[in-house]
Amino acid sequence: MKIGMVCPYSWDVPGGVQQHVRDLAEALIDDGHEVSVISPADDETPLPPYVVGAGRAVPVPYNGSVARLSFGFVSASRVRRWVKDGEFDLLHVHEPSVPSLSLLACWVASGPIVATVHTAIPRSRVLVVTYPVLRTALEKISGRIAVSEAARTTLVEHIGGDAVVIPNGVATRRYRKAEPLSGWPGTGGSIGFLGRMDEPRKGLAVLLKAFETLGAQRPGLRLLIAGRTGDPDEVLNRVPAPLRDRVALVGQVSEEEKIRVLHSVDVFCSPNTGGESFGIVTAEAMAAGVPIVASDIEAFRQVLRGGEAGELFTAGDAAELAAAAGRLLDDPAHRAELSAAALAAVADYDWSVVARQVLSVYETVVLGRTGVAVAQ
Amino acid sequence: MIADIVLIVAAALFVGVYVSWRAGRIDRMHARVDMAHAALDATLLRRSSVALELATSGLLDPATSLLLAEAVHGTRGGDRPRDLAESDLTRALRAAFSQPDFRPSLSGKDGADELLAEVESAAHQVFLARKFYNDVVAVTRDARHRPLARVLRLSGKAPVPEFFEMDDSLLADFTPAPLNPGR
Numbered sequence: 001m002k003i004g005m006v007c008p009y010s011w012d013v014p015g016g017v018q019q020h021v022r023d024l025a026e027a028l029i030d031d032g033h034e035v036s037v038i039s040p041a042d043d044e045t046p047l048p049p050y051v052v053g054a055g056r057a058v059p060v061p062y063n064g065s066v067a068r069l070s071f072g073f074v075s076a077s078r079v080r081r082w083v084k085d086g087e088f089d090l091l092h093v094h095e096p097s098v099p100s101l102s103l104l105a106c107w108v109a110s111g112p113i114v115a116t117v118h119t120a121i122p123r124s125r126v127l128v129v130t131y132p133v134l135r136t137a138l139e140k141i142s143g144r145i146a147v148s149e150a151a152r153t154t155l156v157e158h159i160g161g162d163a164v165v166i167p168n169g170v171a172t173r174r175y176r177k178a179e180p181l182s183g184w185p186g187t188g189g190s191i192g193f194l195g196r197m198d199e200p201r202k203g204l205a206v207l208l209k210a211f212e213t214l215g216a217q218r219p220g221l222r223l224l225i226a227g228r229t230g231d232p233d234e235v236l237n238r239v240p241a242p243l244r245d246r247v248a249l250v251g252q253v254s255e256e257e258k259i260r261v262l263h264s265v266d267v268f269c270s271p272n273t274g275g276e277s278f279g280i281v282t283a284e285a286m287a288a289g290v291p292i293v294a295s296d297i298e299a300f301r302q303v304l305r306g307g308e309a310g311e312l313f314t315a316g317d318a319a320e321l322a323a324a325a326g327r328l329l330d331d332p333a334h335r336a337e338l339s340a341a342a343l344a345a346v347a348d349y350d351w352s353v354v355a356r357q358v359l360s361v362y363e364t365v366v367l368g369r370t371g372v373a374v375a376q
Numbered sequence: 377m378i379a380d381i382v383l384i385v386a387a388a389l390f391v392g393v394y395v396s397w398r399a400g401r402i403d404r405m406h407a408r409v410d411m412a413h414a415a416l417d418a419t420l421l422r423r424s425s426v427a428l429e430l431a432t433s434g435l436l437d438p439a440t441s442l443l444l445a446e447a448v449h450g451t452r453g454g455d456r457p458r459d460l461a462e463s464d465l466t467r468a469l470r471a472a473f474s475q476p477d478f479r480p481s482l483s484g485k486d487g488a489d490e491l492l493a494e495v496e497s498a499a500h501q502v503f504l505a506r507k508f509y510n511d512v513v514a515v516t517r518d519a520r521h522r523p524l525a526r527v528l529r530l531s532g533k534a535p536v537p538e539f540f541e542m543d544d545s546l547l548a549d550f551t552p553a554p555l556n557p558g559r
Binding site: 136144162369 | 401404405408411412414415418419497500501504505507508510511512514515518
């Protein structure tokens with residue numbers, strides 16, 4: 001099958017949607033399909049052979065954080081040309097209600113279109129106001145996928161209609177083995193965190209609060225924090241002075257480094273307070289076999305099988321997080337159990353399994369239709 | 377005076393354009409309903425033909441074969457309404473597949489694994505196609521129901537699209553076979 005895939009966010013910035021698009025495209029290519037991805041990208045960024053750059057993305061505030069998006073008539077005409085030249089059997093757009101390439105693709109193309117909704121967001125005023133504008137473009141979608149029940153609910157409530165739930169995939173083999181960062185995990189115990197520090201919903205504040213208690217009780221315990229940050233000092237200042245030298249900030253990490261970070265800690269923590277529809281980072285930690293402590297938001301509850309494959313604590317409750325992490329740090333046998341359970345649970349989310357489900361959607365949507373064309 | 381006329385003409389033009397856009401939109405929606413219906417129809421036909429293939433493959437015991445063949449027959453122009461007949465086929469398939477040791481007893485026989493996988497994937501496609509069909513039906517019915525569309529009869533003579541309800545719950549423990557792992 002000849003598939004055109006549209007990524008709304010800049011290819012050169014790491015993010016869940018971008019990774020989803022890449023892994024899905026590669027799983028489909030491995031299976032013998034022809035895939036072309038169009039994505040915003042800086043001109044200098046080296047792109048994989050199956051990606052077409054749609055020009056530089058502009059950083060704009062969107063949905064509570066800053067996103068790099070492509071919009072405007074120039075982008076639209078690039079997408080139009082890509083659709084025209086691609087002669088696809090089907091278009092697969094990601095996050096179509098984000099003001100970027102996916103929405104433009106729905107606008108300029110006609111034919112079988114599949115859309116995947118990634119984010120779970122509370123009912124937002126912006127979306128309601130712009131809804132009539134969105135509607136015409138979104139109505140062209142003939143099959144919708146949501147990556148989680150939470151994302152499906154968002155879709156049902158905001159836009160109406162329904163979607164098939166197909167969870168995110170994880171390229172599990174990529175995570176299985178890696179060299180820990182030098183000097184880690186060490187002997188005094190260590191806890192890891194991965195995610196943007198300037199994004200409150202990622203919950204770093206909850207973890208830092210819990211570390212105050214944990215660090216005081218355990219003199220050797222260290223905290224490894226990776227992810228984009230505005231000002232590292234600002235993060236460190238939130239930790240009591242005596243504990244500061246036991247907090248390591250490694251900043252934004254490449255994909256390989258990310259896997260190494262996961263292998264560098266005894267316990268991995270996902271303290272998110274919301275806004276997460278699947279928690280790809282948590283699933284990656286599972287694939288690396290790290291024991292996990294996660295907040296009990298719906299997305300984590302599901303991927304961790306209700307607590308079977310990782311400890312859950314009440315979202316936002318630092319004391320409960322400290323207690324759960326403490327128990328895990330003290331009990332290597334339980335850590336090994338959780339690690340094995342996590343590896344088993346994450347196999348359901350491997351891309352080879354997930355991509356097959358996506359392909360079934362493609363096969364259904366193209367039934368009796370000719371391919372994708374530029375809309376009149 | 378002239379200004380007034382220009383204003384009235386402009387307003388009339390605007391209203392006209394808007395109404396015709398709305399009508400065009402409802403028209404496009406009906407076209408999409410037709411396409412989704414054709415896709416649903418195709419998946420149902422495919423499911424019934426692979427089910428018949430399984431029934432006549434000689435892999436199953438005669439009773440299960442007959443049960444499946446009867447159910448398939450019911451979906452092909454019997455007196456039973458289509459939604460009920462297709463639900464019957466779902467139940468017959470589920471009954472066949474949930475027999476104890478159904479899969480292990482067939483596994484390894486000539487072509488059995490492929491055929492079972494094909495039946496399951498056909499059943500899964502019915503589930504998907506029906507979901508997508510009902511989705512576009514819901515949007516279309518909603519658009520037809522708006523006051524302007526009703527007063528001006530923007531949907532013309534197109535019949536109200538109906539939801540297609542049936543039992544299409546997947547066969548127990550269905551997971552599609554993974555793709556080639558590659559690399």
